[in-house]
Amino acid sequence: MPEPTPEPTPAPRAENPFAYSPAPQSASVAALAPSYGLFIDGEFRPAADGRVFKTVAPASEEALSEVAEAGQEDVAAAVAAARAAFPAWSALPGAERAKYLFRIARLIQERSRELAVLESLDNGKPIRESRDVDLPLVAAHFFYYAGWADKLEHAGFGPRPRPLGVAGQVIPWNFPLLMLAWKVAPALACGNTVVLKPAETTPLTALRFAEICVQAGLPRGVVNILTGDGAAGAALVAHPGVDKVAFTGSTAVGREIARTVAGSRKRLTLELGGKAxxxxxxxxxxxxxxxxxxxxxxxxxxxxxxxxxxxxxxxxxxxxxxxxxxxxxxxxxxxxxxxxxxxxxxxxxxxxxxxxxxxxxxxxxxxxxxxxxxxxxxxxxxxxxxxxxxxxxxxxxxxxxxxxxxxxxxxxxxxxxxxxxxxxxxxxxxxxxxxxxxxxxxxxxxxxxxxxxxxxxxxxxxxxxxPFGGYQESGYGREGGRHGLEAYLNA
The missing domain is CATH 3.40.309.10 (Aldehyde Dehydrogenase; Chain A, domain 2)
Structure with a gap:
């Protein structure tokens, strides 16, 4: 009888049979300029004293771009631009303001890939989070508050709610574009104008958002964006022309902001730390x-x-x-x-x-x-x-x-x-x-x-x-939902 054919020797088992091959997203979709200015009164301009800083990619420690660093004079110019734009913006019918917000939301969707890549480059977060979580939520917030813009009298904050005026907003580096949406969308829907200070380490998506505001035809001065360090944020918070301060960040900085606005007419919301x-x-x-x-x-x-x-x-x-x-x-x-x-x-x-x-x-x-x-x-x-x-x-x-x-x-x-x-x-x-x-x-x-x-x-x-917000050292006030409108309205 012929010898039986021997069983083939099994191949060595891979250590991880489900290992993933690299699947990099090209960074080329988020074309970066060598330098960026401050966005004040509808245009980009250098800082008054010419100061700049570099924003760095956390994954490589490489400089991504050079960004203008706002000082006291720039803060004053941005607040003045927001104040000048406020009468016309707040006088627009809610349905007209909603058109701008809807337009911004659609542009965010159209440019979501570019924005997601830029967010991951500047922040260090995985692209699948930027692409699948952050950007859809950013657009959703603008869509949602666009829907409220002509229904404010039905929000439960009085029969004739009025906007506060100029909102000074300071946001952190962990969700740069999403935190921007949480603050800018309800403020604009209610008829306020905005001066926003993004985190020093993650300014790029805020500046790209400024380009979107121009693309959407938003009136000059309605949104102003100041890049810089904590000193710029402190100057914005302390500026007498600001009517409302909204801050997300550390509890320690939140305490300083509360001390700064104490005794003033400024409204304040704080979203601070947690230990859930x-x-x-x-x-x-x-x-x-x-x-x-x-x-x-x-x-x-x-x-x-x-x-x-x-x-x-x-x-x-x-x-x-x-x-x-x-x-x-x-x-x-x-x-x-x-x-x-x-x-x-x-x-x-x-x-x-x-x-x-x-x-x-x-x-x-x-x-x-x-x-x-x-x-x-x-x-x-x-x-x-x-x-x-x-x-x-x-x-x-x-x-x-x-x-x-x-x-x-x-x-x-x-x-x-x-x-x-x-x-x-x-x-x-x-x-x-x-x-x-x-x-x-x-x-x-x-x-x-x-x-x-x-x-x-x-x-x-x-x-x-x-709505989202906390108690005790996690701050006070709410962002999101109908509750998020209250911080930007006078009953």
Missing amino acids: ANIVFEDAPVDQAVEGIVDGIFFNQGHVCCAGSRLLVQESVAEEVVAALKERMRTLRVGDPLDKNTDIGAVNSAAQLARISELAAAGEAEGAERWSPPCELPETGWWFAPTLFTHVSQAHRIAREEIFGPVLSVLTFRTPEEAVAKANNTPYGLSAGIWTEKGSRILWMADRLRAGVVWANTFNKFDPTS
């Missing part, structure tokens, strides 16, 4: 909860004020949840923000990386157990691997202070009452998440949690129709 609790009960679907945990803390490198940076897990399932979470974290891809397969991009600045590193080191020094998945970080740029701390107590700094990075602290609880007590043991009060199959428990918890937003069996979900 993501609470997982023993009856929660573990796989679904793990996805929500990952989205809650590692989205945008943890550069999210409402990030679920404290994970509270019921003691009976803590080991199971942490094991599943570690398995999921092993699949996260850290690297080039313009690669469509990247989950975690670059930290926005060297200063922020130093802050994250310092607090992570403090967690280890205080006895918490640190774990990160095997992760090869790029050699250039500012990077931090996704990090998990267990054996954390409420006394640890990593459980009390806002890290604003991809660092998660795990604590346990036994009863719903204990979960509420631990979740509320913070000076912040911006957001919280609850994971359970019991609707009655969700309602019971939500009623007791001191947080402006409570998510149930999800996390980090936003909609322009829904």
